[in-house]
Amino acid sequence: MxxxxxxxxxxxxxxxxxxxxxxxxxxxxxxxxxxxxxxxxxxxxxxxxxxxxxxxxxxxxxxxxxxxxxxxxxxxxxxxxxxxxxxxxxxxxxxxxxxxxxxxxxxxxxxxxxxxxxxxxxxxxxxxxxxxxxxxxxxxxxxxxxxxxxxxxxxxxxxxxxxxxxxxxxxxxxxxxxxxxxxxxxxxxxxxxxxxxxxxxxxxxxxxxSLAARDLPDGEAFYQSQIQAYTTLDLTPEEIHKQGLAEVERIQAEMAEVIARTGFEGDLQAFIEFLRTDPRFYAKTPRELLSYSSYVAKRADGKMGEVLGFLPRRRFTILPVPDAIAPFYTSGRGGLNSCLMNTYDLPSRPLFNLPALTLHECAPGHALQAAIAEEAPGEVPRFRRDNYFSGYGEGWGLYTEWLGTRMGVYETPYEDFGRLSYEMWRACRLVIDTGVHYFGWSRDRALAYLGERTALSTHEVTTEVDRYISWPGQALAYKLGEMLIRRKRAEAEAALGTDFDQRYFHDVILGLGSVPLPVLEAELDAWIAAGGPNPYADLPEAA
Structure with missing residues (x-):
């Protein structure tokens, strides 16, 4: 702009x-x-x-x-x-x-x-x-x-x-x-x-x-173009909807395991209601919420050398979302210089979601991702360094939420459930976005689908569903990108065994800069075939 x-x-x-x-x-x-x-x-x-x-x-x-x-x-x-x-x-x-x-x-x-x-x-x-x-x-x-x-x-x-x-x-x-x-x-x-x-x-x-993108002029072709633009994948709405339903089912099973670890007696809906209403899970002041997020970011810093081989020099700060836009803004958003955390309506901002949100928006998510795009060695032309594909960038962000389980960031079962709730949120997007824009879902149906499967507050559920309705295709990028990265990691671990080093796997992803997902997949396949080498092995400071 x-x-x-x-x-x-x-x-x-x-x-x-x-x-x-x-x-x-x-x-x-x-x-x-x-x-x-x-x-x-x-x-x-x-x-x-x-x-x-x-x-x-x-x-x-x-x-x-x-x-x-x-x-x-x-x-x-x-x-x-x-x-x-x-x-x-x-x-x-x-x-x-x-x-x-x-x-x-x-x-x-x-x-x-x-x-x-x-x-x-x-x-x-x-x-x-x-x-x-x-x-x-x-x-x-x-x-x-x-x-x-x-x-x-x-x-x-x-x-x-x-x-x-x-x-x-x-x-x-x-x-x-x-x-x-x-x-x-x-x-x-x-x-x-x-x-x-x-x-x-x-x-x-x-x-x-009306709600559906299909209802717009040349709507079906328009929606398909939006899917391709945001995900960089050639998938139909039917294929995405099916993948979303499968992911929802998988994550629900993991949620049940985490609920059992808390000792809570009751089903998923009862547990979600407990999380939404117990005051222990909510900050009393904006400063408390920002402090919680900052603590998570600093704990993640201590693990960053285990996650990446190349670390950038640039640092980020954590700021509140500006008051003028906070009532309608998402929970958080990260970039090169700062991560914004929404402190509007604190009863709608559960603390157990903040570890996943902070990893995604700050580091090793978007803030670190943007810094590496600027500083990483290699001949990456400026047009690629300055570019951003949602499937690549948001796929990495969601992947880092899962990566937090390997980094030891989640300290309680409630924080782990918050992570799963956030993953479920992104899986539901595959179902809701295609449901609304291709299959003709109503807004009420979309609200119920998301609200019944995540621990997001009612305010967040409404804000998010309205975002999917008004922004066709954008919400699909997160889960599809994350699924590709996790699939490639599993293939790398199986193929390389003890030679697999997650630092180099991550360096390959972030060193490319923002690329279409098919390009990312091809490069990871080539890296696996080459034996999983350190992409920066020729640098003097390489470990």
Whole structure:
């Protein structure tokens, strides 16, 4: 979403404008992507080196997805119940390093009215042709705009201004503050006010009442394209639904074993009700929840040398989800610099889920994954380092939740049940996503299916199901990616025996950067066939 430009050293930096998203620009983009795919088709792939074949396969998936998004005009619905085009437009923490970066930031603030107007025009076009996000999944989401209607230093866009480094002189700081205050009052507040009015008085009144992606224009083909985009696998909705049902059955059996370890007398539903209502499992303050997650992250740190051969230098922090989006945001989300933990509605955030969530979002999950993508040795081109495939990235994240059982992270049967509940949550996604978008499930049926099989709170169940309804295909990536990694690990352990070293197995996965799942599978197969070597054996510091 961010408009970017190249600096003098060939690195991307945030520019002075947001990208153009109008239909004419979209058509230009599509022509460019189609031409790029035609050039790729003309290459003699069999003559390329192994590394270049990986590049080609990755590039093809990236460009195909970009082209399909334009072809199906997904830009006409630039939001879902979880993410909106009007959020995430300023840094999560901290400011910028120099005066020029602040000038570009203020210029972007001035560009918001144009950027928002193009998005609203696209959304009107979507409504006109019957393409929109289901209304029920957006109810109340417009409240996330309200924090931006305040002029002055209480506006969220002031955050980077309040954290200017001391290296910027006093006169420059004063000038930047004055310019930012004017931009917030004259551009930011009016732009957000217009979006809020549109959401309340137009979109929420006209958005579709149906749920299934199949109900959209060219819906069946669109849903299949979304499956391929997010999972990078050629699977049908029927195949995914069947796999999901099998995983649900397997995990239920493991849940029964863990319940027995707690000594609880009662069935799964009774145990889930016990977990949802006993106050011992819930934080009393946001700080307590953040502290619990931080403790888990630090315990995992102590095992990281047993998990990976290559460890990055970059570190992450743990922060609360911003108040403006917390009511509708997922439980947590991790990235290069920080992991966000949701402290909104603490009675809906059980502590026994936090070990799995922290492993997934922080380390060895997404934060560490992103750092390795930046720092790992090897000739990985920038377009692969900066890319993110959900099947690969979320598959790794879910895999790390299971990996926590090998790292000794789960200290109680309740935390282990939280892990299984999270795995069940992802398995249910295979069933619910395809159930809603292909088999025509109702929202109530989806809510009941997830609520009866996991220890997620009622708030989380509702937030998650609305996310699946409003974001077709995205939820499928997690379990399918994790299943592939665990399957390959089992094959490696069987084939290599005592020569299997999980550090090298993980180094191969993370050293590739984000790639389509078929590419990951092929590379792991080649690694197994080669005897499971250390991929960084030639480095001086390699163990």
């Amino acid at each position: 961010l408009g970017k430009v190249l600096d003098d050293e060939g690195e991307w930096q945030l520019g002075e404008r947001w990208p153009r998203v109008d239909p004419a620009t979209q058509r230009t983009n599509l022509a460019y992507w189609d031409a790029a795919l035609a050039e790729l088709d003309a290459l003699p792939l069999e003559d390329l080196s192994r590394a270049e074949q990986i590049n080609a396969a990755t590039f093809r998936q990236i460009v195909t997805t970009l082209a399909e998004e334009v072809r199906y005009k997904t830009y006409e619905a630039p939001l879902n119940s979880d993410s909106f085009f009007w959020t995430g437009l300023f840094p999560r923490q901290g400011g910028f390093s120099d005066v020029e970066a602040y000038h570009r930031y203020i210029a972007r603030l001035r560009d918001l009215p144009r950027f928002f107007a193009e998005n609203l025009a696209n959304m009107r076009a979507g409504l006109a042709r019957g393409y929109s996000v289901p209304r029920v999944t957006l109810i109340g989401r417009e409240k996330s705009l309200e924090a931006y209607l305040v002029a002055g230093q209480d506006n969220p866009f002031w955050t980077p201004i309040a954290d200017m480094p001391a290296s910027i002189g006093a006169a420059d700081q004063e000038a930047l503050r004055s310019a930012a205050l004017a931009a917030v009052a004259e551009a930011v507040v009016p732009a957000y006010s217009e979006v809020l009015d549109f959401m309340r008085n137009v979109y929420l009144k006209q958005a579709r009442t």
